[in-house]
Amino acid sequence: MxxxxxxxxxxxxxxxxxxxxxxxxxxxxxxxxxxxxxxxxxxxxxxxxxxxxxxxxxxxxxxxxxxxxxxxxxxxxxxxxxxxxxxxxxxxxxxxxxxxxxxxxxxxxxxxxxxxxxxxxxxxxxxxxxxxxxxxxxxxxxxxxxxxxxxxxxxxxxxxxxxxxxxxxxxxxxxxxxxxxxxxxxxxLIDQFVEYVEATSAESDDYLLAKANASIKEIFANIIQDFTSGNIVPPVMPQVVKEVQAVIKKTSSTAEDIAVVIEKDPVISLRLISVANSPVYRGIHRIRNLKEAIPRMGLKETLSLVIAIANKSLYETEQAQFKILMDKLWVHSLASAYGAKLIAEHLKLPEPENYFLMGLVHDIGKSLLLKAFTSIYKEKKINFDVIQANIQQGHLSIGGVLLRRWGFDDIFIKVVTDHEKMVLAPETPKEILIVHLANMLTRNIGYSLFTDAVDFSELESATLLEIDQQKLDELGAEVRLIIQDVAHLF
Ligand SMILES: [Fe+2]
Ligand SMILES: [Fe+2]
Ligand SMILES: [Fe+2]
Structure with a gap:
């Protein structure tokens, strides 16, 4: 015993x-x-x-x-x-x-x-x-x-x-x-008490906040390090996007050829049909299948929308507390996409769908960083300002690396890495100017992480593209209407 x-x-x-x-x-x-x-x-x-x-x-x-x-x-x-x-x-x-x-x-x-x-x-x-x-x-x-x-x-x-x-x-x-x-x-006891409380409180709140901020910063630095060194596997470009791209490259391709490829992905097919039926694209008749949807939107536009729909998954997170921020990022990207396309159409540039894609992916580095962060960070208290500042700082290079891996053209990569440039010049490629402007446009219509309004008259990209304030306000209003109609369909 x-x-x-x-x-x-x-x-x-x-x-x-x-x-x-x-x-x-x-x-x-x-x-x-x-x-x-x-x-x-x-x-x-x-x-x-x-x-x-x-x-x-x-x-x-x-x-x-x-x-x-x-x-x-x-x-x-x-x-x-x-x-x-x-x-x-x-x-x-x-x-x-x-x-x-x-x-x-x-x-x-x-x-x-x-x-x-x-x-x-x-x-x-x-x-x-x-x-x-x-x-x-x-x-x-x-x-x-x-x-x-x-x-x-x-x-x-x-x-x-x-x-x-x-x-x-x-x-x-x-x-x-x-x-x-x-x-x-x-x-x-009182003098010592006051001295003690003041000393420990000076440490406490501010000190703890600074410590928390530093740890967020460190997590982001590690993510960027892991990503650039190949330790984090970047998301792959969806198979359907590759196949649609390949079909469209062949000049002989028809709407039917593309429909066959897209039909393999039922989720994308359904969403594409609902986008085709939205007020933005709607014709007289209701569209019921891809073979009707594709001619209505055109081959290039179809490709853009397929990429946008496939992209949406990069803006989804299991972590409920980050959902709002992710959604904001997604809507910002989509608004920038339509903004860039409308600007290109206004300037009568060929292939406005390309600008749609540039707008869509310009901040892809942000969603990538945020997604990686949300899978690591488990604290209950979240300082979104600090997270946003870190995303802002890291997103250009990460986005560039991702698009390179996905095989995008150089100009796409330049748009991603240079769209935040403060100094623009007449020789800056039009693509960068347009995405820069579209990105700023989203602020004034409430679809940006930044909430301070932009003064278009002081915006170099607007001046260099020779688009006046009134036109920009019109384009902004148009983008807002489109987003209200389609954002939830993707
Ligand atoms: Fe008591
Ligand atoms: Fe950006
Ligand atoms: Fe942006």
Whole structure:
């Protein structure tokens, strides 16, 4: 028979106590969801404060820590609504509130290992001038640990209120506490307390934010590194796109030849038919099959739409929290595609479908980066501004690499890598100017990740292409209508 194994070392013993205390606080968390986190913060800060200013011996500091975790355990027996009131408790509620230190002491009283924390639990709401509860102790009658806990308890409640009152910022909370120094709080502790809170808070929020941002940046740097070195396999160009391209290259090809190829992919076929029936392309009769759809749109246009439909899958993500951003990217790409095509048509350039494709893929690097990021990043809190900034920074080179692998012509690659150029010149290829302009056009109609409007009169691409502001407004309105009609059909 084996005997019961008692904890052997002091560390092991402390570990058992912490487990026990954690179990108790879990019970109270059932009652009031925020209480466990509150208790943990009060425990951490109070104990850390005592350590930093050497206010107590180590074993006493451990007791302060345990009290922090358990100080409000007495709320277990109070009405469920007590902590969630409007912040303006009734007299009856105040009476209830004031019971929790004594109730807490009673709950813990039978656990002999925790006997040293009983006075701290009982007195964590006493005030220096004797106006506190439950015993109205004053000054040095209140244990030092309880005076410290009182400070951190109140600070935390002001910053993270249980009731519906507004949370105070750290400076606001410190100002409140200073007002009651000497009456409620120990004036001998206040300077160190303020110094401690200011120092740790300077670290905390800003520091944590900076740290989170740096880790996002690092993830993106790794993705780009992995992608360019071939460690990340880039998405392949859909087979159907390749085949349609090959068929169209043969000058003898007919609509029927293309239909045969596209029909192999039922999803693309169905979507193509619904796009063909949208107001943008609609004729008199409703189209029911590909053989009717293709002549209506033309061979080149059909190819563009097949590529656009196939591209859509690059903008899909399993991660729900990134869906909105992905959708925005997709709509931006589609709006840029139609924008570029309309600009090319306005300028009477041959093969406007090519500009559609350039607009469509100009930001493909963004979707690639975001997709890779969403599969790695699992934090719940997401700073979209930082993510967007990183996507913005990396998307040109990544997009260029992808299109090269897909076998696109040089001019496509140039469009992808150069469409954000600030300095444009008369010798800049028209393709780049057009996609640049289409990209900017999407901002003014609300289909861009950037929300600041663009002044067309100051836009070099508009000037070099000799398109005036009024025309651009017209084109923008037209793109918006098209997007409203077709974006959901892809
Ligand atoms: Fe309390
Ligand atoms: Fe871009
Ligand atoms: Fe863009």
């Amino acid at each position: 084996s005997s019961f194994a008692m904890p052997r070392s002091e560390a092991e013993f402390k570990g058992v106590i912490l487990e026990l205390v954690d179990t108790l606080t879990t019970i109270i968390d059932e009652k009031a969801a925020l209480l466990k986190k509150h208790s943990k913060r009060v425990a951490d800060n109070s104990a850390d404060f005592c350590t930093k200013y050497k206010l107590l011996q180590d074993d006493k500091i451990f007791m302060v820590y345990l009290t922090g975790l358990l100080h409000d355990i007495g709320f277990i027996f109070s009405p469920n609504t007590l902590l969630k009131n409007s912040g303006n408790p009734s007299e009856e509620e105040k009476v209830q509130m004031r019971k929790h230190p004594v109730v807490g002491e009673k709950i813990i009283a039978n656990l002999s290992v925790l006997k040293d924390i009983l006075p701290l639990i009982r007195h964590h709401h006493e005030a220096m001038d004797g106006s506190g509860y439950p015993d109205g102790l004053s000054g040095d009658e209140i244990p030092l640990g309880a005076r410290v806990l009182c400070l951190f308890n109140d600070l935390d409640t002001m910053m993270f209120p249980f009731s519906k009152t507004a949370a105070l910022t750290i400076p606001e909370a410190l100002a409140e506490i200073k007002k009651e120094t000497g009456t409620r709080y120990d004036s001998n």
